[in-house]
Amino acid sequence: MKNFTDSRTGKRKGKRVGFPRFKKRGRARDSFRYTTGAYGPASNLQVKLPRLGRVKVHEAMGALTGRLAAGSARLLGATVSRTAGRWFVAFTVEIDREIPQNPSARQRAGGAVGVDAGVKHLAVLSTGEQVDNPRPLTRSLRRLRTASRAYARSKPGSAGRRQRAAALGHLHAHIAHQRRDGLHKLTTRLTKNHDVIVVEDLHVAGMVRNRRLARAVSDTGMAEIRRQLTYKTVWYGSRLVVADRWYPSSKTCSGCGWRNPSLTPADRTFACQSCGLVIDRDLNAAINLRNLVAASTSETENARGADRRTQPAGRVAVKREPGTARAGQTGGASPRGEAA
Numbered sequence: 001m002k003n004f005t006d007s008r009t010g011k012r013k014g015k016r017v018g019f020p021r022f023k024k025r026g027r028a029r030d031s032f033r034y035t036t037g038a039y040g041p042a043s044n045l046q047v048k049l050p051r052l053g054r055v056k057v058h059e060a061m062g063a064l065t066g067r068l069a070a071g072s073a074r075l076l077g078a079t080v081s082r083t084a085g086r087w088f089v090a091f092t093v094e095i096d097r098e099i100p101q102n103p104s105a106r107q108r109a110g111g112a113v114g115v116d117a118g119v120k121h122l123a124v125l126s127t128g129e130q131v132d133n134p135r136p137l138t139r140s141l142r143r144l145r146t147a148s149r150a151y152a153r154s155k156p157g158s159a160g161r162r163q164r165a166a167a168l169g170h171l172h173a174h175i176a177h178q179r180r181d182g183l184h185k186l187t188t189r190l191t192k193n194h195d196v197i198v199v200e201d202l203h204v205a206g207m208v209r210n211r212r213l214a215r216a217v218s219d220t221g222m223a224e225i226r227r228q229l230t231y232k233t234v235w236y237g238s239r240l241v242v243a244d245r246w247y248p249s250s251k252t253c254s255g256c257g258w259r260n261p262s263l264t265p266a267d268r269t270f271a272c273q274s275c276g277l278v279i280d281r282d283l284n285a286a287i288n289l290r291n292l293v294a295a296s297t298s299e300t301e302n303a304r305g306a307d308r309r310t311q312p313a314g315r316v317a318v319k320r321e322p323g324t325a326r327a328g329q330t331g332g333a334s335p336r337g338e339a340a
C-alpha cells in the first residue's frame with residue numbers, strides 16, 4: 001500500500017506501482033507461512049510442519065539442527081511455497097554469529113581482491129582468475145522458444161495448455177536455479193577467503209535499459225552479486241568496499257596509473273602507452289579495484305575505504321556501504337532464509 005500511495009503522490013520514483021491485488025490460486029506464487037505451532041527440522045532429512053506432520057526433504061538439515069541444539073539459532077517462522085511443481089520450505093532463523101574481533105584472527109589467505117563483474121565472464125578477479133559465466137538463459141533460449149511457442153498455440157482452458165504452461169515454468173525455474181547456483185558459489189567463496197572485496201558501483205538498471213546489453217546483463221545477475229556480497233561479508237566478517245561509480249577502473253593502467261581516455265567498451269585489452277603494459281581489460285580493472293585498498297591495508301589496521309584521511313591516487317573516492325562488516329556485531333540470517 002505504501003509503495004502504491006508513494007507512487008501516486010510522486011514520492012516514489014520509477015515505474016508506476018499499482019494497487020495491491022489479493023493472492024489467487026494459479027495467479028500468484030502458492031505459499032503459506034507458519035509462525036506458531038511445532039515446526040522445524042525433525043531429523044536430518046525431515047521437517048515437521050503443523051497439520052502436515054513429518055515431511056521428507058532433499059536438503060540435509062544438519063547445519064540447522066546443530067545450531068538449534070547448541071542454542072545459537074532460533075526459529076522465527078517457516079514459509080512453504082511452490083515453484084514449478086516443487087514444494088520448498090524456508091525457515092526464518094535468527095543466528096548468533098561469532099565474528100572474530102582480532103584483525104589478525106580475521107586475516108584470510110586471500111587478502112584483498114578486486115572483482116570486475118561482467119558479461120563475458122561472471123567475474124574477473126584481481127588474482128587473474130576468470131570465473132565462467134554459465135549464461136543459463138543464453139543456453140536455454142532455443143528450448144525456451146520451443147516451449148513458449150507450444151504454449152502460445154495451445155487452446156485456452158485446455159489440459160494441453162496447462163501442461164505446456166507447467167513445462168515452460170519448469171524451464172524458467174531451471175534457468176533461475178542455475179544462475180543462482182553460480183552466483184552463490186562465487187560470493188560465498190569470495191567472502192570466506194578474502195579480507196576485503198572491492199567491487200565497482202555498477203549502474204545495472206541503466207545497463208538493462210540498453211537494448212543491446214539488457215539480455216546479457218540480466219543473464220548474469222550483476223546487481224545480485226553486490227547484494228549477496230553485502231550480507232555475506234557481514235556473515236563471515238570480511239569487508240566490502242564499493243568503488244565510486246565514476247572511478248575509471250577500466251581506463252587506468254594498473255601498472256603505472258596512466259589514463260587512456262579513449263578506451264572504448266569494444267577494446268578487450270588495455271595497452272599502456274606510458275609503461276608498455278599489455279593486459280586483459282577486465283583483469284586490469286580488477287587489479288585497479290584491489291589497489292584501492294591494497295596500499296592502505298598494509299599500513300593501517302583499520303583501513304576502511306572513504307573513512308581514510310589520505311585518499312589513494314588523489315582523486316579516488318571510496319564509499320563504504322551501509323551494512324557492511326562492522327567488527328564485533330553479529331549478522332542476522334537472511335530474511336528469506338534458505339530453501340530446503
Ligand SMILES: [Zn+2]
Pocket residue numbers: 253254255256257258272273274275276277
Ligand atoms: Zn602503464
